[in-house]
Amino acid sequence: MTGEESLRPQSLMLTFLGDQVLGRDVCVYSGSVIDVFARVGVGEQATRSTLTRMVNRGLLRRQREGRRMYFGLTERSAAVLRDGEHRIWQTGAVNRHWDGSWTLLGFSLPESWQRQRHDLRSQLTWSGFGPLFSGLWIAPGEVDVSSLVAELGLSAHVKVFRAHADAGMDIGAMIEETWELAELAARYAAFVRRWQPWLTERADAEDALALRLRLQAEWLRVIRQDPRLPVRHLPDDWPAEEAEKTFRAVHERFTPLAREASERLLDLVPVRDGQA
Incomplete structure (x- = not known):
């Protein structure tokens, strides 16, 4: 699947607003957004629907000027975009400065909590964790998962540790597995x-x-x-x-x-x- 096929309009919208609006205290006219998105292959109806959904989710604010509607960022969306900006321009894609530490997260959930288990695993994957064993996940460096765990309501079922591998540990093989x-x-x-x-x-x-x-x-x-x-x-x-x-x-x-x-x-x- 190509990038053109799989990018969601909301992802494009956040990227567009991060590029054009973040840090400027301005709002952009909906017609301007529609014109730009048409050049990316997103139709007018899809663009308007995306703007409406993002307002309803607290990711955009509306501002009327005469007969025109303008859209800007909320505190929530600005925080998301600042995080993305940091990841692109400062953190980068290549981890050359790893300090040898790992974050280990163990969890034990009741068998009937299938949804909670799925949500936790999804959030851990998004946060850079991989499953070392079924109930023990690992990520390089120090990862703060306290807000993630609290938001899911699983604090009583999760234990988090910082660790270093033994000298004889084959870290490359562990990563591949x-x-x-x-x-x-x-x-x-x-x-x-x-x-x-x-x-x-x-x-x-x-x-x-x-x-x-x-x-x-x-x-x-x-x-x-x-x-x-x-x-x-x-x-x-x-x-x-x-x-x-x-x-x-x-x-x-x-x-x-x-x-x-x-x-x-x-x-x-x-x-x-x-x-x-």
């Missing part, structure tokens, strides 16, 4: 195949704006599925570094044209308190 490395490597390789050609292909300003939006959304999706395993224990041909170089180079190439298109196409207004 715990995480789907082939699947993760394939996602990085697919990203490189899709985006490297854009280091030389030409794009006009409007296309560059749409392409940079999709580039950022696809890259964030890939790295958020990566537990950031220590690179010294990964295969020598691990493709994350090449993928990250590709992302940064293509992003840099698109940025001047994308900014030009943004200034021309986007109708922005300052945020006014009390609007919803």
